[in-house]
Amino acid sequence: MPRTPLAFLSPADQERLRALRRMKAIAVGALVFMAVVFVIAFWLQQRQPWLGYVRAAAEGGMVGGLADWFAVTALFRRPLGLPIPHTAIIPNRKDEIGRTLGEFVETNFLAAEVVRTKLTQTAIAQRAGEWLRQPSHAERVAAEGSTIAIAVLNALSDDDVRDLITDLAREHLVDPEWGPPAGAWLEKIVEADAHHGAVDLAADSISTWLDTNGEAFAGLISRRLPSWVPKLAHRFVDETVYHEAVKFVHAVQADPQHPARLAIDGYLGRLADNLQNDPATRAKLENAKASLFDSPRVGALATEAWNTAKAGLLKSLADPASGLRARAAQAVQEVGERLTTDAALQKRVDTWVSDAAVFLVDRYRHDIASIITDTVERWDPAETTEKIELMVGRDLQYIRLNGTVVGALAGLAIFTIAHAVIPGV
Structure with a gap:
């Protein structure tokens, strides 16, 4: 189970943790059920021979459930704390997993042809134009742009600007x-x-x-x-x-x-x-x-x-009703209208975006993929185990449950075939 307290997890991770605990309880419950059935059938099979089939099914279910419990547990930690070889795979091979995942993303997702094909199939300019032509969206872009411009203007040193103007x-x-x-x-x-x-x-x-x-x-x-x-x-x-x-x-x-x-x-x-x-x-x-x-x-x-210019700009940028903000929003709408209706412009923008994306991918895909590798390497082994178990642990518990069911069916089938084929059994 993840050791991180529930209160420190994000809402999504809290829900994943609750689902993981439910599935673990179900898988354990199925294994315990098989054990109880095995004990009862084993005890009474001398008096009721047909219970031999039940015992065989329960025995197979226990074997399958225990085997899959061991396999699932060995991914994240040492079963029962025993130093069994090739267990606790994720914490022991965390860095290698990170490198492999980074290489996989770099090779299969950040390839130039993959990116170009995806972007070519996406009408980027048209979609952007349809979004920008909406008045509320244009005003939002103008507002966000004004916020950025205000931050830049406030961050600028007046002395540096003066020196820059003087130098120019x-x-x-x-x-x-x-x-x-x-x-x-x-x-x-x-x-x-x-x-x-x-x-x-x-x-x-x-x-x-x-x-x-x-x-x-x-x-x-x-x-x-x-x-x-x-x-x-x-x-x-x-x-x-x-x-x-x-x-x-x-x-x-x-x-x-x-x-x-x-x-x-x-x-x-x-x-x-x-x-x-x-x-x-x-x-x-x-x-x-x-x-x-x-x-x-x-x-x-x-x-x-x-x-004077700076003060005027700051005032106009901060006022949603200013002429500057209104003209900026109108300009954004006009750009969106052109992107929606001008096929030639759409083609130029789509080509430019595709070329720029392919250039960035070709030049920096290793650096982008290394973010995954570096991030995983910085994680604590226990933290890595918890993160991965939260993401996939619930589905792995289905393996345990399926193993119990399949083991029971396999045990019943083997016992039945043995009685039918081997004389005297």
Whole structure:
């Protein structure tokens, strides 16, 4: 019997233990019944000869029951505690059983062809799609994904993230030289006249500002005139400057070939060329870039941006009614719908899953099977015996019961044949 107290077993193991005890009691009861019948028949067979047949049946039943009791018991322990060879097989050969079981699983269940055949016969993508397209399932996936994402975000060190962002920014933004690619990009813009829209926008913005902020020119120039100049002249100068500025901007707006526009075209063309070919211009750009990224303020802004983004994500992920969770659930449903209806996508997903599973099995099947071997090796021999007996012991008790019945029938048959064949018996 397993030595583990009933209270420490799982509910399933408790039920197995109760069933094992019931079957043991039945098997023992059958053996005791045969023994009682044998004693009574042996005692009375001189007076009632027909009881000889009963005695032979009971005798055969006892022999069969005892033989099967010995065989079943020898699997798990030494019968009656006697050091009989080839008994207590499971505790004595525990490690070998574990290795054999691991090899059996590796050879017969983790073979590439077995896995591929099984997966090929299973519509994985379609089944997954039918499950994911259900709103409740999609919400569950979104909820579980949010829980995982929250755990990951909380586990991340803000300092590590900041250092990672800094390293990535330096690798991909700071270290590469900006001049040649920026010059090439600007050259293409100028050649395509794509910058004209920006010039038009700037001119329109300046014109709008001038039209609504004429008073800003009051004193802009006149305050720099000598104090002996009359006030009337001050006003005249300011108004003249304002009107000339308005006329200039309107002229730029109206004339696509205005000298100011051409000057901007020429400047941008020269800047594009210098960024690509002039070491001094490229050096200035690199110095400005380095100053910008090395500025403590930029680092503080990056840290603040990460903290804000993290806090926002945590809040949205934790709220079942947030837009992020709703969109995630909707996206999962859409994926499920496509997996259900798109045959081409189903085929690609099924092929990908099969290939991935076969790859993992081919590469790691020995490691997977070794889990069985290692686990069994770590088990205590008595614990191993109890676990296995709980799993198969009830069925083995049927062997004892069957042995008792078959032994009785065999004993009766042998006794009957002997009386019929051998004279004088």
